[in-house]
Amino acid sequence: MSDRLPGFSTLAVHAGAQPDPTTGARATPIYQTTSFVFNDADHAASLFGLQSFGNIYTRIGNPTNAVLEERVAALEGGTAALAVASGHAAQVVVMQQLLQPGDEFIAARKLYGGSINQFTHSFKSFGWNVVWADPDDIASFERAVTPRTKAIFVESIANPGGSITDIEAISTVARKAGVPLIVDNTLATPYLIKPIDHGADIVVHSLTKFLGGHGNSIGGVIVDAGTFDWSKDGKYPMLSEPRPEYHGIKLHETFGNFAFAIACRVLGLRDLGPALSPFNAFLILTGIETLPLRMQKHCDNAKAIAEFLSGHSAVASVSYAGLAGDRYNQLARKYAPKGAGAVFTFSLKGGYDAGVSLVSKLTLFSHLANVGDTRSLVIHPASTTHSQLDDAAKVKSGAGPDVVRLSIGIEDKEDLIADLDQALGA
Template identity: 95%
Template sequence: MSDRLPGFSTLAVHAGAQPDPTTGARATPIYQTTSFVFNDADHAASLFGLQAFGNIYTRIGNPTNAVLEERVAALEGGTAALAVASGHAAQVVVLQQLLQPGDEFIAARKLYGGSINQFTHAFKSFGWNVVWADSDDIASFERAITPRTKAIFIESIANPGGSITDIEAISTVARKAGVPLIVDNTLASPYLIRPIDHGADIVVHSLTKFLGGHGNSLGGIIVDAGTFDWSAGGKYPMLSEPRPEYHGIRLQETFGNFAFAIACRVLGLRDLGPALSPFNAFMILTGIETLPLRMQKHCDNAKAVAEFLAGHPAVASVSYAGLASDKYNRLARKYAPKGAGAVFTFSLKGGYDAGVSLVSKLQLFSHLANVGDTRSLVIHPASTTHSQLDDAAKVKSGAGPDVVRLSIGIEDKEDLIADLEQALGA
């Protein structure tokens, strides 16, 4: 190509990929192997010593996965990326590079229920402590900062309620505190929002959702923005101090603006081991090729369904930032002008029992615990994904007892509305 910077749809198809040099295969091959042959002893030593880039063992890296990593980094505007086994694995690997036992990180209350559970309970065994803040009250993040704070974690579009987070405002808080801002961009995808453009230092995804898009492969990814100085203040010794397992290399000094992605690979993925299978990487790559087409249809359908529900007598309220009346519409127009996403919630006048009943009466919507599929999905969070929370925490996270979550697919919107209409009528 010329010096022209490729557009988003072009990157979604081509970034990171070339025809296979041996066979000429145009689709990225599935390198279904555990290990890779070294040229000689010196080559092997240079790979293990981080003096050269290359393949050693699929737990650490794989050529199929490398194409996926380069593609998502390009779509997000980052310097490098690391693919892992799931979105939860991405969160563990990221925070392992940042936190020591006794350290804290601040997280927005409006998060996926699984993340709330992971942060509140599982991370305690590592000695990592979460401090909660309210994404509707930016000052709550400032109040939560202490000398032990090492990161701030938010979602660009919050799950399950679909609220839009003011990334730039929270980034300002993170910059002032000298800590990185981590943004889970799963529900938006880079097609709708690129958090790095708004001040994020690290972006994570569950690749299982909109990027893969077909509900057939688990995966997660970490994108390094290359914007944070890991050596400042001595807060992040994993990156700034000599690494004994690599002959005293300082990762920040050696790898510069992609040092964090390297740390996640050679300190996190290598030792914790949540490797993404090459087959899943191939499936997710195939999904990404149609991401722009799918996301626009997802958003267009979601807006139509939300407008229908907003006018239905059985519905108490609809939480969808794409509606002009929604409290997050202003932020949606700023951060996601192409659409406010495809995941949102609505409340039923009949409360908890009505939510459970509705789910059982829908026919086209699939009742399952996932989002971001080509198929439309439904769940009652209070009885499933957020059931481990107490009632007050459910409400704070946007998953009150009367709330139903929809993930709108790419079917004909008229059919989706008709299915909702019959279920609400029943």
């Protein structure tokens, strides 16, 4: 047997999967069941007591989901992963393990509008408080640290503007503060950026986007890097203190470098319940098999379209890190040398009204609230995804009134350019 480590494309097809031992099926089966039979009473007791691994109930774990979890963990370079019902669910489950009522976490201002809304409003009901920092000003993260800070959260490639985050610099701030760095890697995927290699302790994804890639399934995933010492200073009692639900087990002491993924499963997923459907896991697994091929095509198309838009008379500016003159180009070269992603924004000279008008005139681009599809997508964030923000907050998050967001698909770039050209001309 060779000692060669499999490459990324090989892992995208094979990681976590084996032929079904009963039927010989080569594709991972959909285990569409609620529950699993125990061998005997002792087996059942050992599963419920975390003394052995196995299947109990699909809300907690499922064999189809397990293949997905192992595959994403392998692609990201983590120790373990947990699949959940959506990207938003992943964020709730992560924070439940880290924060107690009254605690704070620092988040980059440049985030998906739904995350801004979740952090600002929904998390307040748990007593979790967000403190905002500017990803273009690393010192703002340092200034935001207080004794109540328990985590830092950023996106590797920010939605909607496509800006590249200096993960290593923010990781240094997190290390100094003694808190984990959480990176949402949805727009980059591990094909373009591996946040763990740059100091991330936890990685989250909306599987709905580029990993699944076909706009047919909603899901989320949490990846444990296995790099953080959860027992060091008592900041994280969910992991370091005895758990009464499990006869006094200390999760970090017992499970070591995959303790965070275990905590998310046996404390978060078990009790909050945002389970991923095995059918959705199957569809997302199928999508991941072509991730390297799709992402390269996405990026190549996006660069060509950004170059076209940057020379169009109706366009005021283009924000795409893959362009040589973009302010994030150097960071893109460092963190994402294979491509700067497929989601970016541009500003129209006609302002808000021009943005609203443009999306109605495109025919090949689909006007909807998603990214990461094989199909090219368009949206006007100020009137949709970021509409809950005031004007100042829209601008700070990269979703000003004149901004249009594109998610570039894998169609022929010439057809996409022609569609944009006719809509801009109209």
